[in-house]
Amino acid sequence: MFQSLNHLISAWWPEPLRLILFLVGIMSFVGLNAAYLVWVERKGAARFQRRPGPTEVGWAGLLQPIADAAKLMSKQLILPAGVDATLFRVAPLLMMSPVLMSLAVIPWGRNLAACNLNVGLLMIFAFGSINVMAIMLGGWSSRNKYAIISAARVVSQNVAYEIPMLLVVITMIMVTGTMNLSEIVIQQSGAFWHWNIFRVWINPLMPVTFLIFFTCMLAETNRAPFDMAEAESELVAGAYTEYSGMGFGVFFMAEYANILLGCALATVLFLGGWQSPIGNLLGDSQSIVGVLFGVFWFFVKMYFLVFSVVWIRWTFPRTQFYRLLNLSWKILIPISLVTLILSSAMIKLFHQ
Amino acid sequence: MMNPVPLNDRPEIYFTIAALLLAIGIFGLLRRRTLIGMLISGELIFSAASLNLMTFNRFKAPDPTVGQIFVLFIMGLAAAEIAIALSIIIAVYRNYRSVKTRELSELNG
Amino acid sequence: MEPFPASQMIVGAIFLICVGTAVLGALIAALTARIIRSVCGLAICCIGLAGLYYFLNSPFLALMEILIYIGAVCVTIVFAVMLAEPDEPVRDENFGSTLVWGGLAVLVSAAIFWGLWRLGAHQDWTAPATRVTDGSVKAIGYSLLTTYSMAFELISLALLVAIVGALAIARTGRTK
Numbered sequence: 001m002f003q004s005l006n007h008l009i010s011a012w013w014p015e016p017l018r019l020i021l022f023l024v025g026i027m028s029f030v031g032l033n034a035a036y037l038v039w040v041e042r043k044g045a046a047r048f049q050r051r052p053g054p055t056e057v058g059w060a061g062l063l064q065p066i067a068d069a070a071k072l073m074s075k076q077l078i079l080p081a082g083v084d085a086t087l088f089r090v091a092p093l094l095m096m097s098p099v100l101m102s103l104a105v106i107p108w109g110r111n112l113a114a115c116n117l118n119v120g121l122l123m124i125f126a127f128g129s130i131n132v133m134a135i136m137l138g139g140w141s142s143r144n145k146y147a148i149i150s151a152a153r154v155v156s157q158n159v160a161y162e163i164p165m166l167l168v169v170i171t172m173i174m175v176t177g178t179m180n181l182s183e184i185v186i187q188q189s190g191a192f193w194h195w196n197i198f199r200v201w202i203n204p205l206m207p208v209t210f211l212i213f214f215t216c217m218l219a220e221t222n223r224a225p226f227d228m229a230e231a232e233s234e235l236v237a238g239a240y241t242e243y244s245g246m247g248f249g250v251f252f253m254a255e256y257a258n259i260l261l262g263c264a265l266a267t268v269l270f271l272g273g274w275q276s277p278i279g280n281l282l283g284d285s286q287s288i289v290g291v292l293f294g295v296f297w298f299f300v301k302m303y304f305l306v307f308s309v310v311w312i313r314w315t316f317p318r319t320q321f322y323r324l325l326n327l328s329w330k331i332l333i334p335i336s337l338v339t340l341i342l343s344s345a346m347i348k349l350f351h352q
Numbered sequence: 353m354m355n356p357v358p359l360n361d362r363p364e365i366y367f368t369i370a371a372l373l374l375a376i377g378i379f380g381l382l383r384r385r386t387l388i389g390m391l392i393s394g395e396l397i398f399s400a401a402s403l404n405l406m407t408f409n410r411f412k413a414p415d416p417t418v419g420q421i422f423v424l425f426i427m428g429l430a431a432a433e434i435a436i437a438l439s440i441i442i443a444v445y446r447n448y449r450s451v452k453t454r455e456l457s458e459l460n461g
Numbered sequence: 462m463e464p465f466p467a468s469q470m471i472v473g474a475i476f477l478i479c480v481g482t483a484v485l486g487a488l489i490a491a492l493t494a495r496i497i498r499s500v501c502g503l504a505i506c507c508i509g510l511a512g513l514y515y516f517l518n519s520p521f522l523a524l525m526e527i528l529i530y531i532g533a534v535c536v537t538i539v540f541a542v543m544l545a546e547p548d549e550p551v552r553d554e555n556f557g558s559t560l561v562w563g564g565l566a567v568l569v570s571a572a573i574f575w576g577l578w579r580l581g582a583h584q585d586w587t588a589p590a591t592r593v594t595d596g597s598v599k600a601i602g603y604s605l606l607t608t609y610s611m612a613f614e615l616i617s618l619a620l621l622v623a624i625v626g627a628l629a630i631a632r633t634g635r636t637k
Contacts (some may be wrong), residue, residue: 118598136540179598416518421601433623443631
């Protein structure tokens with residue numbers, strides 16, 4: 001009687017309408033999350049520092065994001081003298097749009113991806129690499145010394161951390177044998193010891209792999225302790241210094257959208273995506289209730305990771321730049337190479 | 353649509369685009385006065401070649417992996433070429449304080 | 462299931478957008494005076510090309526195009542631009558020679574385009590009768606590690622040499 005949600009949608013509406021529905025859904029999801037993650041971050045920071053945080057607008061400051069958004073939107077986007085106006089305006093959009101495209105391949109539940117690509121994993125990394133370009137263009141076109149320093153830092157940081165991240169992802173592709181994110185999740189069905197992070201019989205270093213992925217994700221999204229791009233105590237606001245109004249707002253939203261994407265990807269790759277940690281209680285995971293439970297578990301895992309990102313930001317101080325690069329080139333890359341070789345050897349020897 | 357074959361299934365369109373890219377690349381290579389500008393035009397020429405190969409791969413080749421692998425190798429070589437060329441450009445800039453082709457004429461006796 | 466109305470038209474429109482993006486990007490890359498816009502033109506052209514690769518049955522290469530060209534090549538070029546800042550110099554020689562040489566360049570490239578276009582458009586391109594493989598990522602992987610493993614190793618060697626060479630070249634003269 002119950003069909004999968006995807007089936008239902010495509011039975012009611014044809015494919016292009018379904019895609020539009022998904023894209024509108026993703027956009028509103030990202031917008032809402034960007035707004036309320038800021039609230040979560042401010043409240044969380046306040047808790048970590050033993051103060052109340054935003055309280056004035058709405059109950060417990062819950063309307064604060066709306067007030068902030070209204071303020072940002074009503075401000076003028078000031079073009080500083082001598083900037084390249086086109087590039088200056090395009091850079092925030094270039095930062096935002098790849099994230100939205102990448103979120104299209106994330107499977108939120110069983111059969112609940114906007115676009116179930118066979119090369120979905122590759123697509124996320126291909127579009128993720130556009131981010132660097134966006135920050136660089138923003139920093140360069142601002143004609144500001146701080147912004148240019150920040151842009152140069154972003155490039156070296158992102159290039160350095162893309163290598164261990166891709167090595168880890170190659171390991172995961174080797175372990176799962178596919179780049180289709182839905183298939184990766186389906187392979188991890190069952191209780192929590194089937195999740196990729198605990199599959200130590202394929203590679204005893206799997207939890208380490210997850211840690212490397214998470215660290216690289218922090219660095220790629222420019223979050224503390226790796227927020228060299230907008231180190232506010234050294235570089236004002238880094239590449240975003242000259243941006244005002246919604247120009248800054250879009251950059252800010254894109255940062256949170258990137259965090260969401262990174263955490264969703266970590267959930268899919270390592271934490272079993274929509275699979276429940278205690279096995280399939282409802283029996284039929286194809287039914288609507290099953291799919292909704294899957295979405296629930298996905299969000300629980302994803303928001304746990306998002307919370308850890310906030311937690312890490314307010315717990316660790318910012319690293320120095322050379323330490324950041326040393327961490328990548330001297331520690332993360334060798335370890336990820338070791339996991340790559342180890343898991344390929346173990347797959348060849350024991351699991352063929 | 354008037355033509356029964358859809359636009360994206362007609363090889364001559366891809367060949368035309370590839371030829372256009374090549375022509376634009378050669379024009380840029382002839383007209384640019386800085387090393388980096390010439391490098392970008394060179395990349396356009398690479399892209400034109402890749403597009404041509406991919407078109408043959410789609411419409412002519414019995415084994416459609418061959419063209420893809422070839423284009424993959426072209427991309428790898430383009431990346432290597434860019435790395436070398438840019439490091440040379442930076443070394444040149446350090447020595448001459450310029451990357452304009454007109455001013456790099458020390459060997460011009 | 463019935464196809465969506467005018468789906469053929471939508472696909473055609475997307476194809477035309479890809480073609481337009483590729484050509485427009487290439488024109489920006491070759492014609493603008495500011496080198497940073499030229500790099501952006503190259504990036505736009507690569508996005509268009511990625512779309513064309515998708516239409517040529519290779520989503521894998523489309524994504525690799527974005528990953529390598531925009532993520533690596535364009536970013537590296539912008540980085541070099543930040544270090545050297547080489548905007549196109551203002552034309553300093555007299556107007557006549559600019560016109561002559563520019564006209565010559567247009568002529569050369571137009572001749573090349575016309576010749577290639579004649580070659581490409583007036584042939585009979587029929588599809589082959591049989592396909593050996595399906596051209597999927599899996600098939601590419603198998604070919605890379607069997608038939609083309611030698612070329613694959615050579616490419617990786619070339620990349621390694623390029624990295625080391627780039628480091629060596631860029632390091633010399635650093636003390637100046």
